[in-house]
Amino acid sequence: MSSESMEAAYSAADLGLWNQVHRSLNADGYAILPRVLTIAECRNLSALYGQDDGFRTKISMARHGFGRGEYKYFSYPLPDLVDRLRHELFPRLAPIANEWNRQLGIPVQYPELLEERVAEGLWKIPSDLPERGRQYDAQRLGGVYVELKSHLPIDRQTRAIGATWLDHQLIGGGKGLGDTGFGGEAKQALQERTDFLAEQGLVERRGQRTIFARNLLTMLRNRELARAAKDIAADTGLEHHPLFDGQRVAGIYRRSIMLASGRYAMLDDGMEFSLVPWRPVIEQRLGQQIAATVHGGRVFWEIGRQRSPSV
Numbered sequence: 566m567s568s569e570s571m572e573a574a575y576s577a578a579d580l581g582l583w584n585q586v587h588r589s590l591n592a593d594g595y596a597i598l599p600r601v602l603t604i605a606e607c608r609n610l611s612a613l614y615g616q617d618d619g620f621r622t623k624i625s626m627a628r629h630g631f632g633r634g635e636y637k638y639f640s641y642p643l644p645d646l647v648d649r650l651r652h653e654l655f656p657r658l659a660p661i662a663n664e665w666n667r668q669l670g671i672p673v674q675y676p677e678l679l680e681e682r683v684a685e686g687l688w689k690i691p692s693d694l695p696e697r698g699r700q701y702d703a704q705r706l707g708g709v710y711v712e713l714k715s716h717l718p719i720d721r722q723t724r725a726i727g728a729t730w731l732d733h734q735l736i737g738g739g740k741g742l743g744d745t746g747f748g749g750e751a752k753q754a755l756q757e758r759t760d761f762l763a764e765q766g767l768v769e770r771r772g773q774r775t776i777f778a779r780n781l782l783t784m785l786r787n788r789e790l791a792r793a794a795k796d797i798a799a800d801t802g803l804e805h806h807p808l809f810d811g812q813r814v815a816g817i818y819r820r821s822i823m824l825a826s827g828r829y830a831m832l833d834d835g836m837e838f839s840l841v842p843w844r845p846v847i848e849q850r851l852g853q854q855i856a857a858t859v860h861g862g863r864v865f866w867e868i869g870r871q872r873s874p875s876v
Contacts, residue, residue, distance in 0.1 A: 582598070587661055601650070610644070610647070613644065619639060619640055619644070621639070621640035621641075622638050622853060623635055623636070623637045624636050624637070624638075624852050628852075656677055659675040659676065662675055663675055666845070671845050715730035715825075716823060717729065717730075717825055722825065723757040723761060724757075724761045726785065726788050726789045726825065727786060727788070727824055727826040728781075728783075728785040728786040728789070728825070728826040728827075729758070729785075729826075731754055731755055731758045732758070732762075732781065732785060734751070735759065735777065736777065736781065736782065739752065739755055759775060762781075766778075767784065767785070785826065786826040789825060789826050790807075793822060793824060793829075793840065797838065798838075801833075803833060803838045804837045804838075805838060805839070806839045807839070808839045808841055808859055809859070810859055810860060810861070810862075811859070811860055812858065813857070814832055814834075814839040814841065814856065814857055814858075815834060815857075816832035816838065816839070817834070817852065817853065817855075818830055818847055818850050818851055818852065818855050819833045819838075819851075819852075820851070821843045821848075827842060827843070828842075828843040829841060829842060829843055830842075830843040830847060830857075832855065832856075832857065839857075841857045841864060842859075842864050846866060847866055847868065850868055855867060855868050
């Protein structure tokens with residue numbers, strides 16, 4: 566990064582621009598940083614795109630249903646300008662990424678500095694990082710902690726096919742829910758959810774007792790996966806290959822789908838596809854060959870030569 570670009574990045578922080586960046590990312594999903602690169606630097610970077618060397622993969626957006634166009638991932642080592650830019654911006658963006666992950670329930674937290682990156686996909690994480698995250702949230706939110714439990718509003722969960730947040734609450738007895746405000750709404754939704762599960766033959770009422778089907782969450786999850794797989798098979802012409810405990814599947818990571826039961830990755834080997842619980846560690850591998858094994862409720866991702874366990 567040139568001295569002019571670096572000066573612009575620091576002045577942006579001094580002027581409080583990063584507060585606006587934070588608000589813009591939360592509200593719109595993107596933000597604009599002015600004057601980070603010079604015109605000459607932009608031209609030099611864009612000129613690299615036509616070269617084959619220096620890139621590890623190219624993604625066709627139309628192929629994955631993202632729209633039109635394409636983009637490439639740089640290979641390592643990165644161009645000097647890009648590497649310096651990453652080191653300058655990482656400390657500003659990592660707290661925002663950590664906040665999003667906490668709210669989405671994603672068990673990944675990034676360190677404060679890029680220097681704590683050991684290798685691709687491997688980070689040296691400070692032992693007090695969770696506490697730093699809580700302190701950061703408390704500072705920004707005035708002591709209020711926000712955690713996203715489901716992307717579906719509770720009124721849409723009442724009749725959803727899938728293992729929803731309401732189902733987890735039912736299994737746990739709805740502990741911690743109050744009688745007013747959201748607690749009251751949630752209790753009403755739990756009653757409606759119970760009625761729906763009874764219609765599906767998954768709940769039996771015996772007087773004041775409610776008896777849930779054995780392995781209720783697994784049954785709901787499998788029903789939703791079967792329905793989603795049927796739709797994908799109709800669209801792609803591929804056959805669905807269900808993933809059972811102890812089984813390994815491999816294929817191209819085509820896309821992810823959001824279900825009531827959570828987010829799943831679609832792996833396609835050209836003839837069959839499988840739906841595997843998605844984890845953040847694979848997102849940069851879109852369009853690449855990866856493998857996964859489910860064992861004891863955990864997913865073990867194989868990325869290149871690395872094996873990454875996820876809960």
